[in-house]
Amino acid sequence: MSQFKAADFYQIDDLFTEEERMIRDTIRDWVDDKFMPIIEEHNRSATFPRHLVPQLGELGVLGASLHGHGCAGLSPVAYGLILQELERGDSGLRSFVSVQGSLCMFPIHAYGTEEQKQKWLPGMAAGKLIGCFGLTEADFGSNPSGMLTRMEDKGDHYLLNGSKYWITNGCIADLAIVAAKEDGEVKMIVVEKGTPGYSTNTIKNKFSLRASVTSELIFQDCKVPKRNVLPGAIGIKGPLSCLNQARFGIAFGTVGSAMAVYDEALRYSQNRIMFDRPIARFQLVQNKLVWMVNEITKGQLLAWRLGRLKEMGKLHHSHVSLAKRNNCWMALECCRLARDVLGANGITDEYQTMRHMCNLESVITYEGTHDIHALIVGREITGESAVT
């Protein structure tokens, strides 16, 4: 397929700094060169292209918005644009980077001791250590506070019991950042691979995020050294603050998916001849393409503004919810319209649209479902909580 052309109907490029554009273009080129040629094969065989992780480290993508300890220290918008480009490749690739940076490196950076930061962050930034984040349980998704996983103070160590489900990177992770309750209060603790009593299972037969590892984590009388507790993370706020970082990235990332399928549908419509003319000439096809570019433009502006609010320190978590919710939805709708434009060809993996569509069914669900984000925004505007 010819080179990806990114939609920019409103010259939103002008809103980014030269540095932000250069960072984005670096990742865009990398995705074109290194990722696009292999993604369909990995998606087919349900494998994660793990060999790319050190390259991501070398590029400086992992934990890129953090400062110090080998991290690049980028602006929120630059970080968002990186995730946009990665998700233009595949949501699984972006998920890997979100989990590593926002869900694992962020809490160590924000809540860890200096010793913990020095021990893990440089290796994670370089892609030598892979992290996973254990919050969700099989029966506690939208309601993480109800988690059953427990940690018990045994003097010189904690005894961890419970399990976590839908955990990206679980089976390939060198360390897991696990949320567990001690005397009813949520804490976060780092469990390293090989710790006795810690095991993982792969969740198989997924229709979605096939090029990403999804796992179950099991802790059975798992002895974790006390020095592995992140002392700054007390209460459910700890893990939720990580999700807020990751959701920020998803608001940008899903714009990338939408841009990918729009580009594919637009090119197809200009080349596909039906009734002796390119289908792009038909009003109904144009209407679909216009819907896509219209919503992508709005999504790009939402993401850009979200990034600038974060930069100025004015970001509220409900801002993130609105953008995550809108952009996942619009990207998924773009996939459905693009698939329609592609006709029967769109159901094969010769075209990427259906891969993105299937991926986005996860993305619209994880990190707070579409409906949960409605309730977060709803609580913000009405002052009434619908869930407590």
Place this chain on the structure above:
Amino acid sequence: MEIIVCVKRVPATDSKVKIAADGRGLDPAGVEFLMNPYDEYAMEQAIQLREKAGAGTITVVSLGGADAQKELRQCLAMGADKAVLLDDGGKPNDGCSTARIVAAWLKTVPHELVLCGRQAVDNDEGQFPSRLATLLGFACATEVVALTLDGKVFRAERDIEGGREVVACPLPAVISCNKGLNEPRSPSLKGIMAAKKKPLDTVAATAVEPALEFVSLMLPPEKPPGRIVGSVQELVAALRNEAKVI
């Protein structure tokens, strides 16, 4: 060692270009510009030579307008130590004038090795490297596909018709780089961040009399639309009677 890398900002080769109103240049509106691809090989080679030597300074230079700072920043992000824009407002230059301007500037800075692309993909003149070497009185190896330094002696390989030529000469030298020399790196994010703090100086380009005058520029004539014929007989008849090729 002081390495100079010469780069040019050119229209992307897949851009759809339009002729400017004066009929003598391109209309830059809506055209994507980037670093001349052959210059990327020069930039990458400079970094590799410096890495191997363990020391050295890379200065990247471009002749053009203020918008060429983007390409210079890209080189700084890849690993150049400093950048110089020879500002002439971005007017079109022939290879001879460009070589004169760059040679005049080189008199003001230390330099032992000058690396450049084999040609710029906009005008495709390919004159600059050898003209520059002549003006400086330096050795010159063009269209190089392998390059090593042994102390102050370079050894370069060139693809020639049906074979490979190896040349060697002590520095100083001008080397023009060809595809195959290396694989240019993408700037890392840390490199992009570090580039902000590196010096990018603007120097007024020395005024020289143009060696050539650009008289006019035109696009190739549009290809006439194709025609679908109904049968082999019709095709043969058309080839014989209309195209007169069989």
